[in-house]
Amino acid sequence: MSDQAVSSPASSTPAPLSAPLLSIDDVCKDYPDGNVRALDHVTFDIHSGEYVAIMGPSGSGKSTLLSILGTLDRPTSGTVSFDGKKIDASTNLDELRSQFIGFVFQSFYLLPTLTALENIQVPMFGRGMTGAQRVDKARQLIESVGMSDRAKHLPKQLSVGQRQRIAIARSLANDPRLLLADEPTGNLDTVTADSILELFAQLHEERKMTLITVTHSEEVADAAQRILRVRDGKIESDKMTGR
Numbered sequence: 001m002s003d004q005a006v007s008s009p010a011s012s013t014p015a016p017l018s019a020p021l022l023s024i025d026d027v028c029k030d031y032p033d034g035n036v037r038a039l040d041h042v043t044f045d046i047h048s049g050e051y052v053a054i055m056g057p058s059g060s061g062k063s064t065l066l067s068i069l070g071t072l073d074r075p076t077s078g079t080v081s082f083d084g085k086k087i088d089a090s091t092n093l094d095e096l097r098s099q100f101i102g103f104v105f106q107s108f109y110l111l112p113t114l115t116a117l118e119n120i121q122v123p124m125f126g127r128g129m130t131g132a133q134r135v136d137k138a139r140q141l142i143e144s145v146g147m148s149d150r151a152k153h154l155p156k157q158l159s160v161g162q163r164q165r166i167a168i169a170r171s172l173a174n175d176p177r178l179l180l181a182d183e184p185t186g187n188l189d190t191v192t193a194d195s196i197l198e199l200f201a202q203l204h205e206e207r208k209m210t211l212i213t214v215t216h217s218e219e220v221a222d223a224a225q226r227i228l229r230v231r232d233g234k235i236e237s238d239k240m241t242g243r
């Protein structure tokens with residue numbers, strides 16, 4: 001990965017080639033409002049190409065952890081590094097996120113007045129692509145999630161599972177290295193959830209993407225290679241699934 005991954009101050013020590021994609025080092029997150037310590041001295045690495053599930057009881061800190069991993073939120077203390085470079089005040093977070101990280105949420109946040117194909121193009125604006133390039137890319141993505149025949153549909157004309165597929169295609173618009181998902185199958189019936197899991201497995205295998213998903217579902221977690229269990233803001237266990 002290039003040195004432009006994170007625009008932090010020049011470092012005299014180049015990152016080793018085997019640097020983890022993400023490093024969380026002694027991270028705490030406090031929410032002073034509720035006097036809550038949501039993350040309590042959390043340390044782990046995630047390497048490129050890993051498929052990780054984050055599990056834990058309600059309120060254990062999973063979403064907070066995912067927000068920090070995705071640079072949507074900053075830790076109160078401790079450090080987060082992306083591709084061997086520390087994220088700090090000088091890091092251009094918008095650039096980092098738009099270039100390298102895709103997000104999939106339980107509520108898909110599709111724009112209601114745009115068609116499926118147009119929704120997929122939204123993250124491509126401001127990236128120096130022509131309209132034709134955007135449409136071309138969006139067509140490839142909609143095909144990759146098996147939704148080509150719904151390109152002109154508005155979100156309200158799609159089923160919940162189909163909307164999630166479009167949201168996943170949109171999250172891939174800028175070819176992110178890392179896909180972060182928060183309860184991606186939470187609103188879906190079992191059959192639709194299974195098809196989204198298959199899609200994730202395909203992205204992991206074919207695109208060699210790094211996937212991190214927060215889930216309450218043992219089935220979703222079993223599809224991953226590694227399960228991090230969080231309890232009271234701490235990592236309770238970190239195990240490989242054998243996949």
Ligand SMILES: Nc1ncnc2c1ncn2[C@@H]1O[C@H](COP(=O)(O)OP(=O)(O)OP(=O)(O)O)[C@@H](O)[C@H]1O
Nearest residue numbers: 031033034036038057058059060061062063064065
């Ligand atoms: N903005 C906030 N202000 C104050 N406290 C917060 C805030 N966001 C989260 N918390 C608290 O931090 C703790 C961790 O919350 P978090 O949402 O990360 O848990 P979670 O494991 O994702 O829960 P769930 O599975 O229910 O979504 C909880 O005690 C929660 O009440």
